[in-house]
Amino acid sequence: GNGGSHEKCRRRWDLCDSPILRYKNFVAWDRAIMHLEKAFGFVCAPHQWISRMDSADKMIVCERGDLVMVFNFHPTNSYTDYKVGTLMKGPYKIVLSSDEEVFGGWKNVTKESDVSFSGDKGGHDRRPNSMLVYAPSRTVVVYAPAEECDKDADLKSWGIPGLAVKGLGPYYAR
Numbered sequence: 001g002n003g004g005s006h007e008k009c010r011r012r013w014d015l016c017d018s019p020i021l022r023y024k025n026f027v028a029w030d031r032a033i034m035h036l037e038k039a040f041g042f043v044c045a046p047h048q049w050i051s052r053m054d055s056a057d058k059m060i061v062c063e064r065g066d067l068v069m070v071f072n073f074h075p076t077n078s079y080t081d082y083k084v085g086t087l088m089k090g091p092y093k094i095v096l097s098s099d100e101e102v103f104g105g106w107k108n109v110t111k112e113s114d115v116s117f118s119g120d121k122g123g124h125d126r127r128p129n130s131m132l133v134y135a136p137s138r139t140v141v142v143y144a145p146a147e148e149c150d151k152d153a154d155l156k157s158w159g160i161p162g163l164a165v166k167g168l169g170p171y172y173a174r
Helices: 013-017 023-040
Strands: 048-054 059-064 067-072 079-086 092-097 129-135 139-145
Touching: 013 023, 023 092, 048 079, 059 079, 067 079, 067 129, 129 139
Parallel strands: none
Antiparallel strands: 048 059, 059 067, 067 139, 079 129, 092 139
16 A cells, blocks of 8 residues: 555645545535535425336436535436426526536536426426426426526636526625
8 A cells, every 4th residue: 555654644625625526626626516516505405205216217416405416327318308397387597507517517408508498397306396307317497486597697707607597695795
């Protein structure tokens, strides 16, 4: 091994500054998810529901507060018109996508697409409403009520690119 050395057993915070490594993408994602929590308070939301866990498709769909999160863990399969059960009728918009370029994604699903997803496709997965979404492989896409989203939100100046919220919530202080 390494002769009992602790040289490699430490956190290297400088790695995210390297332009050739992808740690900067993870740091950007971490920052965006923290600010998504500040805007929506989804971590401690009383409404938490897992509507789908499909091991064949490698998909998980869950609701936390007003947000609908669609996880596709499949390494190769992307799904078009994937039916997702929702509590509210919508419309929904993309508020955060791991497929954004800033997070190291391929930009197949981004907040800039400004597409509304209607939740009026009938019930699905024990939910009263549903919508059809595109789920690229190895991504998570977070949908929020359309009135809470703003694809043109200028959060880059705040150091939070890739997030499409109207406000950062009551807990954020500049």
